[in-house]
Structure formats: structure tokens, C-alpha cells
Amino acid sequence: MATGATCIAYETVELPTRELPLLTPMSEVAGRMAVQEGAKYLEKLYGGRGVLLGGVPGVAPAKVVILGGGIVGINSAKMAAGFGAQVVVLDISLERLRYLSDVMPANVMLIHSNRHNILEHISSADLVVGAVLVTGAKAPRLVRRDDLKLMRPGTVIVDVAVDQGGCVETIHPTTHENPTYVVDGVIHYGVANMPGGVPRTSTLALTNATFPYALQLANKGWQCALKENGALLKGLNIVDGHVTYAAVAEAFGIRYEDARGFLS
Numbered sequence: 001m002a003t004g005a006t007c008i009a010y011e012t013v014e015l016p017t018r019e020l021p022l023l024t025p026m027s028e029v030a031g032r033m034a035v036q037e038g039a040k041y042l043e044k045l046y047g048g049r050g051v052l053l054g055g056v057p058g059v060a061p062a063k064v065v066i067l068g069g070g071i072v073g074i075n076s077a078k079m080a081a082g083f084g085a086q087v088v089v090l091d092i093s094l095e096r097l098r099y100l101s102d103v104m105p106a107n108v109m110l111i112h113s114n115r116h117n118i119l120e121h122i123s124s125a126d127l128v129v130g131a132v133l134v135t136g137a138k139a140p141r142l143v144r145r146d147d148l149k150l151m152r153p154g155t156v157i158v159d160v161a162v163d164q165g166g167c168v169e170t171i172h173p174t175t176h177e178n179p180t181y182v183v184d185g186v187i188h189y190g191v192a193n194m195p196g197g198v199p200r201t202s203t204l205a206l207t208n209a210t211f212p213y214a215l216q217l218a219n220k221g222w223q224c225a226l227k228e229n230g231a232l233l234k235g236l237n238i239v240d241g242h243v244t245y246a247a248v249a250e251a252f253g254i255r256y257e258d259a260r261g262f263l264s
Contacts, residue, residue, distance in 0.1 A: 001241045006222055012245055013213065013235035021231065022213065024071050025205035027160075029195040031075030031131065034158040035064065037194075038127040039083065041156045041180060041187050048187060049154035051126050054084030061085045065121045067113070067142050067167055068131035069096045072160050074103075076129045081105045088121050118142055123150040130159035130167040138165040138251055145169045145183075153185035163192040223263050233259055 010022040020027075035053075042048035042062065055061035064080040066073045069091035080087045081104065089104070090113035091097055097110045104110070111117050122128055122143060128151075132139045139161035148170065159171040166172070170183045173192040180189050195202035213232060216225040226233040236244050242257040243249040249256035 001238055001243070004240055005238065006236070006240075007238040008217075008222070008232065008235040009237045009245070009248075010210070010235075012237060012248075013231050015231050020071075022206075022209055022235075025209045026195045026202065027071035027133075028075050029198060029202050029205060030160045031072035031129075032079045033194045033197065034072070034076050034129045034131070034160050035079035035083065035127070037179070037189055037191075038064070038129065038156045038158045041189060042126060042154070044154075046180070046187070047154060047182065048156055049126055049152065053080065053127070062126035063088065063121075063124055064127045064129065065125040066090070066129045066131050067118070068133065068161075069093070069100050069110075070131060070133055072133065073129070073131035074100065076131055076160075077104060077108050080127075081108050085127075088125075090117060090121065113142075119147060119150060122147065123152075125151065125155060128155065128157045128168075130157065130161045130171070132161050132167040133164070134247070139167045141167060141169050143168040143170075148184040148186050151184075151186050154187065155185075156187045156189065158189040160194065162190045166190070226259075227263050233263075236262075 013022045014020055039053045042051050044050035051062045053062045062085045064085045064087045066076050066089045069089050073089055077087050077089050087108040088111055090111045092113045100110050157168055159166045159168045161167045162171050162173055171188055171190045174190040176191055176197050179191045180187050216229060236259040237248055239262045243254045244257050244259035246256050
């Protein structure tokens with residue numbers, strides 16, 4: 001704001017279908033990595049419960065609970081189900097749950113998200129993945145500090161929403177060098193830039209999605225490009241020192257200005 005920069009946020013460029021095309025590639029990577037990393041930290045070496053995600057014949061698989069059935073959640077569910085884990089996805093949208101019921105394998109259980117159901121399932125989970133997204137705003141706190149007492153020692157939480165405040169009260173951002181810490185016996189993984197751990201895959205995936213938009217901005221200038229492309233217009237967050245995305249303005253307690261007022 002102080003520099004007068006014009007800022008278009010990857011995470012708020014939005015199609016009429018409500019899809020976030022520039023966030024999707026990183027959400028796909030982070031969702032898949034959440035299970036990959038969670039499986040690793042479930043190993044006893046890292047303080048986990050010593051549980052193999054897919055189990056073996058005669059031994060039950062791990063239980064993976066995923067909070068949110070969006071892009072992160074569906075990719076986490078695919079990975080966990082592929083490993084052979086018992087997977088539970090919780091989401092507040094019945095429409096989304098109906099869609100997931102058509103595309104998810106039989107070892108994925110779909111549950112309506114509410115306080116009672118969240119507590120019931122995290123208490124028996126081996127791995128909990130926070131996959132909640134509220135576009136441009138802070139993530140809701142679904143797992144509270146006191147809830148950790150219900151969870152078994154060595155359970156792993158991977159909160160992909162950590163870069164938007166996290167959906168777990170006890171989460172805070174960590175790094176790839178020091179990714180985890182323990183609260184009440186529960187391992188917390190809070191790396192805020194998970195796709196940075198696989199930069200080759202992430203760069204190619206992100207470039208595939210962003211290049212067409214970057215080309216429009218370069219060829220037409222930002223004002224013309226935003227006039228012609230409603231998805232880019234929704235991505236405008238800051239212009240000439242003003243915040244032009246309502247959720248961001250609300251989150252920081254700053255006055256909101258309509259983005260269309262800045263298109264000459």
C-alpha cells in the first residue's frame with residue numbers, strides 16, 4: 001500500500017464457477033504432500049504413533065481425517081486412499097459431499113462437518129489434515145487447544161491452512177528445515193510453503209496455470225486486462241494505496257474500495 005503498487009493475488013483470481021485457477025496447482029501439490037509428510041512423521045523415529053498408513057494384512061490401516069473437501073482436501077484424500085488408509089473427509093457443503101461420493105473410492109468416508117463430528121473423528125485419528133480455505137480471509141479455527149487432549153499421543157496434524165492463520169488453534173508457521181513441533185503429545189507440521197519442498201513440480205504446475213494470465217497483463221496492461229477478464233478483476237487486492245478485496249480489508253481492519261473504481 002505504501003509503495004503504490006498494483007497487486008493481483010494468485011489466491012483471489014476467481015472464475016465464474018468459483019474455481020481459483022492460480023491457487024489450484026499449489027493446493028494440489030500441498031494436498032498430496034500433506035499425506036506424504038504426515039505418513040513420514042507418523043513413524044516412531046519422528047515421535048509419531050509408529051503406524052504404517054496403509055497397514056498390512058491382519059493389521060488395520062491408519063485413520064486419516066481431512067478437514068475440508070476442496071482442492072487440498074480432495075488431493076489429500078486421493079493420496080491417503082491410494083496408500084490404503086481409512087479416510088474421513090469432513091465438509092460443511094452437502095453438495096460438495098455428494099460430488100465427492102461420486103469420485104472417491106470406497107475407503108473414503110464423507111461426513112458433514114460440525115463440532116460434534118470433528119471431535120468424534122479427530123479423537124481416533126492418526127493423521128489430521130487441515131484443508132480449509134475461505135478465499136482471501138483467515139481460516140476458521142476448527143480444532144481448539146483443549147481438543148488436543150482427546151487425541152492420542154503421536155498423532156500428526158498437517159495444517160495446510162497455516163498460511164491463512166490455520167484451522168488448528170495451536171498451529172504456527174514452520175520451515176522445511178524445522179517443520180514440526182509438539183503440543184500436548186500431538187505432532188504439528190506447519191510449513192507455510194509446502195510446495196517449496198518440491199520446487200520442480202511446483203514451478204511447472206504453477207507456470208502452466210499462470211502464463212495465460214501473465215500474457216494478458218503484459219500485452220494489454222493491467223487495467224484493460226482486468227476490464228476484459230472478470231477473473232483477473234477479482235484478483236485485484238491493492239491499487240494506489242487502497243485495498244480492493246473485501247475479505248482482505250476486513251481481515252486487516254482496513255477500508256475497502258471497489259476495484260472497478262480504479263479501471264479508467
